[in-house]
Amino acid sequence: MNRSTMVVPQAASAAALELSYLPSEDIASRPPTWWQNVLGIVGFGKLPAIDAMQVPITASMTPLLGKNVNLCEVWRVAGNDRPLANGSAGPGRLKYRYCDELLFGSIIVDESTLQAPGPGQARIDADAAALLRATELAYQEIFAVLRQTEHRHLIRIWNYLPEINRDAGGDERYRLFNSARRLAFRNSGQATTGTVPAACALGSPAGSPISIYFLAARQRPRMIENPRQTSAYHYPSKFGRHRPIFSRACLLSESAGTNLFVSGTASIVGYETIHHGDVSAQTGETLANIAALLDEANRAVSAERYCLDALKFKVYVRQPSDLGAIEAALSKALRPATPIVFLQADVCREDLLVEIEATGESGAHTGSMV
Numbered sequence: 001m002n003r004s005t006m007v008v009p010q011a012a013s014a015a016a017l018e019l020s021y022l023p024s025e026d027i028a029s030r031p032p033t034w035w036q037n038v039l040g041i042v043g044f045g046k047l048p049a050i051d052a053m054q055v056p057i058t059a060s061m062t063p064l065l066g067k068n069v070n071l072c073e074v075w076r077v078a079g080n081d082r083p084l085a086n087g088s089a090g091p092g093r094l095k096y097r098y099c100d101e102l103l104f105g106s107i108i109v110d111e112s113t114l115q116a117p118g119p120g121q122a123r124i125d126a127d128a129a130a131l132l133r134a135t136e137l138a139y140q141e142i143f144a145v146l147r148q149t150e151h152r153h154l155i156r157i158w159n160y161l162p163e164i165n166r167d168a169g170g171d172e173r174y175r176l177f178n179s180a181r182r183l184a185f186r187n188s189g190q191a192t193t194g195t196v197p198a199a200c201a202l203g204s205p206a207g208s209p210i211s212i213y214f215l216a217a218r219q220r221p222r223m224i225e226n227p228r229q230t231s232a233y234h235y236p237s238k239f240g241r242h243r244p245i246f247s248r249a250c251l252l253s254e255s256a257g258t259n260l261f262v263s264g265t266a267s268i269v270g271y272e273t274i275h276h277g278d279v280s281a282q283t284g285e286t287l288a289n290i291a292a293l294l295d296e297a298n299r300a301v302s303a304e305r306y307c308l309d310a311l312k313f314k315v316y317v318r319q320p321s322d323l324g325a326i327e328a329a330l331s332k333a334l335r336p337a338t339p340i341v342f343l344q345a346d347v348c349r350e351d352l353l354v355e356i357e358a359t360g361e362s363g364a365h366t367g368s369m370v
C-alpha cells in the first residue's frame, strides 16, 4: 500500500501510553487536565505522599539508589479525550483505572495478615502457606478484573515480594511464588506458555508487603522471545518445580502508537547465569540480551523502530556498592540523558547481581502495524 492512499482509521480516542519518571513534588503540582489521563502511579521504597483521588497509587517497596530521592513511575494515556474509569475489587485490595484500550491495576497484600500463628516447624510452613495464598489471591483478583472490564490481555506485570531468596518451609520464596502463580494462571484458564505477559519478579526488604501492579489491554499484544535465551516457561526443573510464567518482551499497538515492554532481563544465556561475581560483565551481558530483544521486536514490526538509546530503564541492583560499576558499564552503551531509575532489589537468582527492565514508545505509524 502506498502512503498517500492509505487510510488510517481515526479512533474516537487516540490514546498513546506514556511512561515517565517524575519527582513526587512535580506530580503534585500538575494541573487537572494532566491528572485526568493518569492511569497509575508507582512509588519505589514506600508509598508516595500524593493525594491522587481516583488514581491508583502503589509502590514497589524496592528503594531508590543514588540521588533521585523522590522519583515515581507515572503511566498516562496521552491524547485521550474521554474520562477514565476506576474500580476496586476483592476485599478492597485491587485498585484499577482504565480507558477503552488499556487498564492499570495494583494490589498490595500483607502476608502476615494471612499467616496463622503456630510453633516451630508449623510456623515455617505457615510462612510458606501465606506466600502461596497471597500470590494466588492476587492473581485470581487480577484475572477476575480483566474478565470483568474486558481488558483480557495481561501485557506487563511487576511482582515484588519481600525476601525473595529466603527459604520458607524447605523451598525458596521465589520458587513458592512460581508455584502459586502457575496455579492461579491454570485456575483462571490462562495460557502458561507463549501468550504470557512480560514480567519481572524482585525481592523487597523483610517486612514489606507483596506488591504487584500490571498493565492489561483489550487488544491482543505480540509476545517476543530472545533467541539468546531459553524461554523462561521452558526452563529446566533445576530452577524450580514450577516454571516461571513470563515472556521476554511484549509489543502492544494502541490507536496512537506502539509500546515495547522488555521484561526483567539479566545475565542469563540459554538458561544458565553467566559472569558469576562480575557485575560489570553481567551488566554488559544483560544489555546484549536487551539488544537481541530489540532486534526481534524490530523484525516483528518490520521497521527499525526500537533502539537501546531510546528506551527508559529500571535497573535493579542487588548490592548498593555495585552501583558505580553498573553505571559505568551502562554509560558505555547509553547516552547520558537516558532515563534510568536505579533501585535496590534482590534478583530472583542468588547469583544475579543486576537485572534491567525497559520500556519503549513510538508514536502513530502509517507503516506496518503489529
Ligand code: 3EB
Pocket (backbone or CB within 6 Å): 159, 199, 200, 201, 232, 244, 245, 246, 263, 264, 265, 266, 268, 348, 349
Ligand atoms: C530470568 O531471566 C531472570 O519470574 O516473572 C526475569 C523476569 C526473571 C521475570 C518472573 C523472573 C521473572 O529468569 C528472572
